[in-house]
Amino acid sequence: MTLLDSVVMQGLGRHGALTEEDKTLLLGLELNPRRVSAGEVLWQESADVDLFCVIKEGWAYSYRNLGNGSMQILKVYLPGDIIGMRDFGFARRLAGVAMINEGVICPFTHQQLFEIFGCSPALAVGLIAMTVRQQAILTERLVYLGRYAAHERLAHFLYELYLRLKRIGAVEDNGFFMPLSQEQVGDALGLSAVHVSRTFSMLRDEGLVVRDRQHVTLPDPEALARLVEFNDTYIDEALPAVFQSFT
Amino acid sequence: MTLLDSVVMQGLGRHGALTEEDKTLLLGLELNPRRVSAGEVLWQESADVDLFCVIKEGWAYSYRNLGNGSMQILKVYLPGDIIGMRDFGFARRLAGVAMINEGVICPFTHQQLFEIFGCSPALAVGLIAMTVRQQAILTERLVYLGRYAAHERLAHFLYELYLRLKRIGAVEDNGFFMPLSQEQVGDALGLSAVHVSRTFSMLRDEGLVVRDRQHVTLPDPEALARLVEFNDTYIDEALPAVFQSFT
DNA sequence: GAGCGTCGATAACCTGCGTTATGAATCTCT
DNA sequence: AGAGATTCATAACGCAGGTTATCGACGCTC
Secondary structure (H helix, E strand, O other), X not given: OOHHHOHHXXXXXXXXXXXXXXXXXXXXXXXXXXXXXXXXXXXXXXOEOOEEEEEEEOOEEEEEEOOOOOEEEEEEEOOOOEEOHHHOOOOEOOOXXXXXXXXXXXXXXXXXXXXHHHXXXXXXXXXXXHHHHHHHHHHHHHHHHHHOOHHHHHHHHHHHHHHHHHHOOOOEOOEEEOOOOHHHHHHHHOOOHHHHHXXXXXXXXXXXXXXXXXXXXXXXXXXHHXXXXXXXXXXXXXXXXXXXXXX | OOHHHOHHHHHHHHOOOOOHHHHHHHHHHHOOOEEEOOOOEEEOOOOEOOEEEEEEEOOEEEEEEOOOOOEEEEEEEOOOOEEXXXXXXXXXXXXXXXXXXXXXXXXXXXXXXXXXXXXXXXXXXXXXXXXXXXXXXXXXXXXXHHHOOHHHHHHHHHHHHHHHHHHOOOOXXXXXXXXXXXXXXXXXXOOOHHHHHHHHHHHHHOOOOEEEOOEEEOOOHHHHHHHHOOOOHHXXXXXXXXXXXXX
């Protein structure tokens, strides 16, 4: 899973917007792969912002540790995602990032990012669009935290993962690998681990979600989508036409 | 309140990063002021993304109307803020925007934005930083929705407004004008209007917040900040050093 | 394969917040 | 200035979800 395979860049590629030079620049972000272990912290909250990363393998999450002892997971990152763009424009990290399972990441610097911005308007637009898209996912989570009940939050969370994993070819027979513990799911959804367990049981009893250890299957994804009224424009939609004249 | 007075741009100006041409470009975003009335919807969810806006006067909010009949307010915009950047990179609006009270807005187009990106790296960085900053505010709200109780959410919300208003000179004697109804505050914080009322009473009884109709006073802002462990780096922090060599 | 730590299921209990309702105060329109 | 519409405060009641606790099932390591 390289950045070139990622969704936004594929979109740009389809429109013929990417030159060979663009592709070279993009691959330049992935020259320094590093193997990381499960649970490894890539950076802490408030650390200096020096690097960004492409995830090649494994899952990660960004998080905030709170004064009251709890943790809020902000976002789960999958292979092909860029980590750290949230902090672009800040001197210090607004959130920590840790690996969920083991994987491979490719760090790159501010300088590389600036170089891309300077050399390739098409890539600049692509990177910005990618960042905005990640924010859209965050916004969707905010809506769910604010206004939906536990079973809707969990259903939405699983369905979102399902869609994102499907795009990168990580779904088989409506099932996928899901390395998060229920405690971590709770930290992402603003629920206690106990209630996540209860809610999983509920969804199982309704035939919407089957879970076996770290493997989740959605027997009827469409039924789940209906339950959460999933709005998938923010995940799948192409760049608007106006960008094509620009790039 | 013009964009030039806004915080990020002031930051850039202080570093001497803005040329006269930059300033002209920036003022070009504010050539078409339009008076808007209280409650006026600037655009609906799913509408085509054609315009962005600078708010010159008045408050606005972005929101999502949900299937279950409730509404989630995503963000409150104050004078000097840019509205709509959230949708940059999408063909359709991810959220509606409406005015809270009457005011003046200055719409501008994609084309103007592209022109700025093309002509002035300094402004491009400033705009991106501004967008990222708005997203940081959203993230902070997400954390509070997920992991804090009603009184903490409200205290945080008020203190954030206090800081943002102070920066634009709209705070006097620790008090400020706050045109949101309790129902709207509830929609922002994921609470019912009734509970917002209860919580206001609670904060009043503790001497932390005085409210008289649309006027809010924080007798002891520092005490409030301590209550919410307010992390203000995301509001006030300057651009990191690496940007200064770039711009 | 014994021992230990993590993870998840389920139960019992409690509370913060939603819901509904009522009345008072304030705003708006004519 | 009167009528209707908003907005807000407060109370009564119920429930979703937090908390604590217990137990079984899997993973580790030696």
